[in-house]
Amino acid sequence: AQSVTQLGSHVSVSEGALVLLRCNYSSSVPPYLFWYVQYPNQGLQLLLKYTSAATLVKGINGFEAEFKKSETSFHLTKPSAHMSDAAEYFCAVSAPSTGNQFYFGTGTSLTVIP
Amino acid sequence: KAGVTQTPRYLIKTRGQQVTLSCSPISGHRSVSWYQQTPGQGLQFLFEYFSETQRNKGNFPGRFSGRQFSNSRSEMNVSTLELGDSALYLCASSLGQMNTGELFFGEGSRLTVL
Numbered sequence: 169a170q171s172v173t174q175l176g177s178h179v180s181v182s183e184g185a186l187v188l189l190r191c192n193y194s195s196s197v198p199p200y201l202f203w204y205v206q207y208p209n210q211g212l213q214l215l216l217k218y219t220s221a222a223t224l225v226k227g228i229n230g231f232e233a234e235f236k237k238s239e240t241s242f243h244l245t246k247p248s249a250h251m252s253d254a255a256e257y258f259c260a261v262s263a264p265s266t267g268n269q270f271y272f273g274t275g276t277s278l279t280v281i282p
Numbered sequence: 283k284a285g286v287t288q289t290p291r292y293l294i295k296t297r298g299q300q301v302t303l304s305c306s307p308i309s310g311h312r313s314v315s316w317y318q319q320t321p322g323q324g325l326q327f328l329f330e331y332f333s334e335t336q337r338n339k340g341n342f343p344g345r346f347s348g349r350q351f352s353n354s355r356s357e358m359n360v361s362t363l364e365l366g367d368s369a370l371y372l373c374a375s376s377l378g379q380m381n382t383g384e385l386f387f388g389e390g391s392r393l394t395v396l
Contacts, residue, residue, distance in 0.1 A: 204385075211286070211372060211387030212325075258325065268313050268376055269338040270385065274324035 170195045170261045174273035182281045187231075187246040189276045191259030194240065199261045201242040202270070203233055206256040215257075218242065229253070254280045284309065286388035288373050294394045300361040303391045307354050307375030313337075314356040315385065316348060319370040328371075331356055360393075368395045 175190040193199055200219045204212040216227025223235040229252075233244045242259060259273040287306040295301050307314050315338075316328040327340035331350035348358040354375075360367055370392050374385040 204387075209389065211389045212374075212385070213387070214384060217384075260325075268315050268330050268332075268374075268385065269327055269340075270315075270325075271327070272317075272325035274322065 170199060170263055170271045172259050172261050172271055172273040174257075174259050174276050176276055177274065178277045178279070180279040180281055181249045183251060184248050187244070187249045187253065187278065189244040189257050189259075189278065191233075191242045191244065191273060192240050193242060193259070193261045195261055195263060197263045199263060201233075201235060202260040202262075203227065203231070203242075203244050204258045204260060204272075206258065206275075208255075212258060215244070249278075249280045251280050251282065254278055286373055286375050286386050288371075288388035288391050290391060291389065292392050292394075294396060295363050296396050297363055297365060299363050300359060301363060301393060302357055302359045303371055303373075303393075305356045305358075305373030305375075305388060307356070307373075308386055311375035311377055311386070312354055313376045314350055314354065315374045315376075316356070316358050317372045317374065318342075319372055319390070320368075325372065328358065363395045365395050368393060 171194045173192045202217045203215040206212045216225045218235045226232045231246045256275045258275045260270045262270045289304045313332045315330040317325040330338040334350045345361045350356045370390040372390045373388045
C-alpha cells in the first residue's frame with residue numbers, strides 16, 4: 169500500500185526566501201513520486217516527478233525535489249520564492265504496477281509575503 | 283491541443299438526488315481517473331477507466347459509479363446524494379501506459395449538496 173504525508177498544511181515565506189515543502193511517503197514497492205500544484209479554481213498541474221532515474225529532480229518554475237530513500241522523503245524546494253508561487257501543492261505517490269492510481273497528500277498551502 | 287474538459291463546472295443538488303458528471307480527456311488519452319477533493323481530506327481516488335474498463339477502484343461506496351465510452355469520454359454518477367458528497371470532483375486523463383506520471387487534470391466540477 170502507498171500513502172503520503174505532507175508536513176504543514178500552511179507555509180508562509182517572504183518573497184525571495186527559500187521555499188521548503190515537506191513530503192514523506194510510505195510504499196511497499198519502489199515508488200514513483202510527484203509534486204503537483206493547484207492554483208485557485210483550477211485543476212492540478214504537474215511540477216515534477218521521480219520515476220527511479222536521478223534522485224534530484226528538476227521541475228518547472230525553478231522547483232526541484234530530492235528523493236531520499238533512507239528518509240522516505242521527497243521534499244520540494246525553490247531557492248527564491250516569487251509571488252506567483254502562492255498556490256496549493258500536493259505530493260503524490262504511485263506504484264508502477266497499479267495503473268494510474270495515485271495517492272495524494274492533503275496538500276500544503278503556500279503563502280508568499282511581499 | 284485541447285485540455286481535459288469537465289462539465290458542468292458548478293452544480294447544486296439536494297439530498298437524495300443523483301448527479302452525473304462528464305469528462306472529455308485530451309485527444310489520444312485512453313485513461314481517465316476521477317478524484318474527490320475536499321478541504322482537509324485532499325484528493326481521494328475514486329476510480330480509473332482504461333479502454334472502457336474499470337482498471338482501479340478506490341474505497342468509495344457503491345453510490346459512486348462511472349463508465350467510459352469508446353471515444354474515451356467518461357462519466358461518473360453519484361446516486362442518493364448526501365451532504366458529505368459536497369466536493370470538487372476532478373477528472374484526470376493520461377495516455378494509459380502504466381504510471382507515466384503525467385496526469386492531466388481538468389478544472390473540476392464543484393458539487394454542492396443542500
